[in-house]
Amino acid sequence: MRRVRVTAALGLALAVTLPLTGCGSGSGTGGTARVPEGWSTLDTDSLSVGYPEDEGYAEQPAAERSGNNAAVALKVEDGIRTGMVSVQLDFATGVSDAAGAAAAAGAGIGLGTTRRSTEDVRLAGPSPAREARRIDYDFTADGRENTPNRGTPMTGVLVAGVDSSGVPFVVRLNAVKGAVGEGELDAFVGSITVK
Template structure:
């Protein structure tokens, strides 16, 4: 969940080493419509932020067909096209800040488990920022930010690329439209996959839940905030606070 060079394809596991990109979550909007649960069979490399390669842009024709499968959900927060409060940072939390987006996290020692920021030398070269939570030397959760992981004109296109980056064998639970502080048009992808048990990750087969928040920043550059956590490790309340803290610049 933390290496500089993460494995690709089915060899990736938690963030930082995750092949594509992934993160997890649950959100509660007014009207919710999401894509049905599906298991990936694609061999595309996962999102660079958590893993390795860059995800190439797709042709308009392909995007048109795939976009039809992305159902919308009205979330909360945001600025463009909405009037939500800016990303809120809970007391005692730290913040991963980049030029395109920022996200907050519970600091290590701040209660029931927390995260420690990875240095540039510790995190994957594709991550602009990252923080990990460890237990007995094993990475049980990872929060990462990736910028410019693909070329896209819309949040929907960015989500399609992000989905293509999620490791082989992952189960995509839903993809839906949400609002974040700073943008009224973002996408949230919830998924789950099995750990490979390699490189300081949980034992092979351990279920990892992930959520990715993706879209375009003020410079029309793609961003992806990803949260991966061993199932049962990250409380729903903390996940919600992490997601609510995201602010797009």
């Protein structure tokens, strides 16, 4: 049976979530978001988002990631994927605002998921593309595709909106529960710039 090792480093590494209104440097300011020192960025046509490279996250090559994802960064410990940041673009039709994007993205978080909260957020970038919605949720790992053992408590957050060209986007973080604190989530949110 595989064992999941949760370390303090994982907590920092998973500082990859999205901001509440007014939280995080650079969120809600227009312009470009602040990416913490030691982090790198996933850059797509619709947005850029930071991930903690200095804590072991690494960008997944395009040839290895799912065709549904525009960009991915993974945290892998002992062969187990304990954290994942992903960006999906143009994932829904008929979506024209953050509420619609969040409804479409939220429908895809899966059975057995418990929603903890839904909040409106403001990201860095041009208005009205800055408007987005954050959904926090909990679930259990299924043990498939190099994820933690079946039944391991997990947490997730997604931020959904529409970029300045009208393309819907969703940014997700899934991680072992307890490895991510609110301050770390705020840092992640503060690293997102919508284009």
